[in-house]
Amino acid sequence: MKPSELKSLIIGSLDEKVDPLAAARRMEEEGITFDFSDGFNSKVIDRIFSAPEAVVREIEFVKSMRFIFTRVALTGVAAIILLLVSIFLAEGSLSLNSFLGIGNGYDEGIVYLLTGN
Amino acid sequence: MKEPYRQAEDSELVSASIAGDKVAFGEIMERYRRMVARTVKGMLGDSIYAEDVGQEVFIKLYNSLPEFRGEAKLSTYIQKIAINLTLNEIKRRKRFFSMFLQKGNNEMYEYEIADFDSEERRDATELVNKALMRLEPRFRIIVAMRMLQGYSTKETAEILEVPLGTVLSRLSRAQEQLKEILENL
Numbered sequence: 001m002k003p004s005e006l007k008s009l010i011i012g013s014l015d016e017k018v019d020p021l022a023a024a025r026r027m028e029e030e031g032i033t034f035d036f037s038d039g040f041n042s043k044v045i046d047r048i049f050s051a052p053e054a055v056v057r058e059i060e061f062v063k064s065m066r067f068i069f070t071r072v073a074l075t076g077v078a079a080i081i082l083l084l085v086s087i088f089l090a091e092g093s094l095s096l097n098s099f100l101g102i103g104n105g106y107d108e109g110i111v112y113l114l115t116g117n
Numbered sequence: 118m119k120e121p122y123r124q125a126e127d128s129e130l131v132s133a134s135i136a137g138d139k140v141a142f143g144e145i146m147e148r149y150r151r152m153v154a155r156t157v158k159g160m161l162g163d164s165i166y167a168e169d170v171g172q173e174v175f176i177k178l179y180n181s182l183p184e185f186r187g188e189a190k191l192s193t194y195i196q197k198i199a200i201n202l203t204l205n206e207i208k209r210r211k212r213f214f215s216m217f218l219q220k221g222n223n224e225m226y227e228y229e230i231a232d233f234d235s236e237e238r239r240d241a242t243e244l245v246n247k248a249l250m251r252l253e254p255r256f257r258i259i260v261a262m263r264m265l266q267g268y269s270t271k272e273t274a275e276i277l278e279v280p281l282g283t284v285l286s287r288l289s290r291a292q293e294q295l296k297e298i299l300e301n302l
Contacts, residue, residue: 001241003244007244010244011292011295014295015292024265024267027245034159036171041146041147044175047172
């Protein structure tokens with residue numbers, strides 16, 4: 001088809017009186033076709049169906065992190081309990097002074113310790 | 118591989134795809150990829166961007182299939198997704214270029230980008246592509262839908278969700294603009 005004929009066909013296809021479906025078919029017959037490149041379908045399929053694997057990996061990572069966090073938290077709680085028990089056994093109470101380690105300290109001894117006099 | 122679904126109805130393919138059947142979804146793509154290509158490439162040109170948008174159309178379709186109630190035809194549903202994503206891409210590109218260019222130059226660069234991946238041969242598809250790329254986007258969509266997809270003005274109005282009068286007036290103005298463009302090609 002000559003370029004001038006093709007241009008007429010393009011313009012004519014937009015005419016309100018022309019059947020749009022027939023005009024579109026005619027354009028296709030004249031080689032005006034649009035398609036995506038080879039491997040388009042497989043690329044889309046890969047992108048769609050590989051996504052859940054990534055999500056599963058992410059979920060597994062979150063689960064592992066939760067497990068680790070629980071272990072660390074339990075260990076921390078056990079350490080705090082042990083510390084409280086040892087303070088109670090050593091100081092005889094769980095007061096603020098006991099926590100600070102000054103429960104049984106003599107004032108004179110502390111002044112001497114700080115000033116050397 | 119795709120034989121089991123060759124004769125299947127769209128609704129059957131949709132149900133199987135929702136259940137995770139790759140072959141069924143592959144058949145949907147096989148049926149509608151050229152329709153999507155006509156819309157996307159008709160509006161964006163034969164470029165790498167069109168390929169990306171085409172992929173996004175089918176990914177979005179797959180993710181939204183559970184919401185597809187079957188009230189409209191599957192082709193119309195896909196067409197709407199294709200148009201929305203293509204218009205988003207045009208807007209995104211305009212925003213991107215407006216950061217670097219003076220107002221009014223956008224159309225020119227849009228055309229150059231769209232032509233990025235094509236050779237200089239003047240075959241029929243190239244001619245249509247070049248003409249479409251020089252049309253204003255609001256006319257381009259109307260022309261692409263009628264000229265490449267064969268939709269009537271009524272169908273175009275329904276898919277684009279605009280009044281019939283708007284489609285008719287844009288079609289008429291698009292025709293005039295296209296005449297001028299083709300004279301210079």
